[in-house]
Amino acid sequence: MTPPAVILSKPQMGENVGAAARAMKNFGLKELVLIAPKMEWPNDRAQMLASGSGDILEATQVYPSAAEALAPYQLVLATTARDRDVLKEIHTPEAAMRRLRAAARDGARTAILFGGERAGLDNDEMSLADAVITIPTADFWSLNLGQAVLLLAYEWLKSADTTPAVRTRSTVAVPASRQELVGLFEHLEKELDAAEFLFPPAKRETMVRNIRAMIMRSRLSDQEVRTIRGMIVALVRNKYRGKK
Amino acid sequence: MTPPAVILSKPQMGENVGAAARAMKNFGLKELVLIAPKMEWPNDRAQMLASGSGDILEATQVYPSAAEALAPYQLVLATTARDRDVLKEIHTPEAAMRRLRAAARDGARTAILFGGERAGLDNDEMSLADAVITIPTADFWSLNLGQAVLLLAYEWLKSADTTPAVRTRSTVAVPASRQELVGLFEHLEKELDAAEFLFPPAKRETMVRNIRAMIMRSRLSDQEVRTIRGMIVALVRNKYRGKK
Numbered sequence: 001m002t003p004p005a006v007i008l009s010k011p012q013m014g015e016n017v018g019a020a021a022r023a024m025k026n027f028g029l030k031e032l033v034l035i036a037p038k039m040e041w042p043n044d045r046a047q048m049l050a051s052g053s054g055d056i057l058e059a060t061q062v063y064p065s066a067a068e069a070l071a072p073y074q075l076v077l078a079t080t081a082r083d084r085d086v087l088k089e090i091h092t093p094e095a096a097m098r099r100l101r102a103a104a105r106d107g108a109r110t111a112i113l114f115g116g117e118r119a120g121l122d123n124d125e126m127s128l129a130d131a132v133i134t135i136p137t138a139d140f141w142s143l144n145l146g147q148a149v150l151l152l153a154y155e156w157l158k159s160a161d162t163t164p165a166v167r168t169r170s171t172v173a174v175p176a177s178r179q180e181l182v183g184l185f186e187h188l189e190k191e192l193d194a195a196e197f198l199f200p201p202a203k204r205e206t207m208v209r210n211i212r213a214m215i216m217r218s219r220l221s222d223q224e225v226r227t228i229r230g231m232i233v234a235l236v237r238n239k240y241r242g243k244k
Numbered sequence: 245m246t247p248p249a250v251i252l253s254k255p256q257m258g259e260n261v262g263a264a265a266r267a268m269k270n271f272g273l274k275e276l277v278l279i280a281p282k283m284e285w286p287n288d289r290a291q292m293l294a295s296g297s298g299d300i301l302e303a304t305q306v307y308p309s310a311a312e313a314l315a316p317y318q319l320v321l322a323t324t325a326r327d328r329d330v331l332k333e334i335h336t337p338e339a340a341m342r343r344l345r346a347a348a349r350d351g352a353r354t355a356i357l358f359g360g361e362r363a364g365l366d367n368d369e370m371s372l373a374d375a376v377i378t379i380p381t382a383d384f385w386s387l388n389l390g391q392a393v394l395l396l397a398y399e400w401l402k403s404a405d406t407t408p409a410v411r412t413r414s415t416v417a418v419p420a421s422r423q424e425l426v427g428l429f430e431h432l433e434k435e436l437d438a439a440e441f442l443f444p445p446a447k448r449e450t451m452v453r454n455i456r457a458m459i460m461r462s463r464l465s466d467q468e469v470r471t472i473r474g475m476i477v478a479l480v481r482n483k484y485r486g487k488k
């Protein structure tokens with residue numbers, strides 16, 4: 001599957017092109033295309049900001065017009081600021097990346113089109129896009145070109161990312177078994193009984209239940225259970241030593 | 245509901261603090277806190293990059309240590325690069341923002357903690373965080389501080405954003421009614437019959453069905469139906485004129 005091309009129309013600042021390349025590289029996009037750049041190309045500032053993504057800049061194609069740059073693509077989504085009047089469908093970044101990924105999976109060549117820093121996309125360019133992407137923002141709106149590319153590139157990777165929402169590093173932390181937890185409970189409760197902490201007897205059951213719940217909630221690893229048991233042993237020993 | 249604070253530990257470059265403020269402003273975050281900045285503060289470069297978010301920089305609090313900076317917060321999630329060994333739960337940005345939003349909704353003060361440009365967070369700082377956030381990336385990994393803040397701020401806004409995945413601007417485009425569509429179908433088919441385009445008769449039904457499907461797929465507005473009907477009238481008139 002070929003990821004979407006990032007196509008920048010009339011970019012003015014090399015910094016933004018470099019930042020775009022770097023953003024692309026972070027999230028697995030490869031093909032950068034420029035339409036009529038309003039700066040020198042190749043560009044030193046772009047190189048400086050690209051930080052490790054020089055290969056993307058070297059392979060960047062430059063075309064004089066949107067019609068020529070967009071010629072090979074079968075699905076083109078154009079980014080636009082919030083309040084533009086367009087008759088096209090407006091996608092959230094997430095929905096846009098799902099659509100691009102589905103098309104790419106079917107073998108289509110796809111592209112994301114970004115306007116220049118000042119003027120955005122002109123109407124001729126918009127007319128060549130299948131639909132529009134708008135990034136949701138607060139009322140204040142001032143994303144630069146590099147930031148817009150970053151957010152869409154991130155959503156591209158996310159659209160296929162299978163990282164679980166919440167995880168722990170299983171190689172370093174094996175969750176404690178019930179047996180290990182029960183061992184800890186009984187050890188702790190025995191020492192607390194000996195220390196007369198679980199008092200008066202009528203409240204013992206509730207106190208034990210609360211302590212066990214607190215321990216369960218912390219989702220201990222096997223190693224952590226051993227550490228806590230060691231702490232209990234050490235504390236008890238010190239206590240008797242102190243009493244002598 | 246108070247949105248999470250963004251806490252930057254030992255930032256080195258004013259540009260990144262300014263970019264962080266700008267990113268925050270775009271996505272509705274307000275409170276910026278610095279721990280032991282490794283640069284002048286207030287900072288001219290930060291001001292330059294902040295672009296419209298100067299109010300956030302002016303209200304920024306500075307503390308000498310993480311313990312002091314984090315003192316008031318009840319839920320702190322720390323960002324970290326991918327391969328760090330942590331025993332804490334690791335959240336995707338999306339899951340992290342859900343957790344922060346749920347806590348904020350319950351009245352908790354929450355924060356997102358970012359390490360400095362070179363070294364990231366040290367172990368003491370990590371030990372004060374409830375859990376960790378890792379941004380999913382491609383194998384190449386080189387997000388700067390401003391970019392990391394941007395992506396998490398974006399996910400914060402997204403976690404409550406109700407923009408439909410795909411929409412059209414209903415003020416400018418009212419979808420055509422069935423009546424308007426049927427009017428268009430019949431008008432077009434009448435003229436195509438007259439022009440002997442729907443030929444031979446055995447194939448007429450299939451041709452009509454394909455043309456109607458093509459029209460339906462383009463989800464016309466009421467205005468567009470009128471435009472197309474005007475185009476048909478104009479084309480037919482020209483044709484007769486040409487024949488004279």
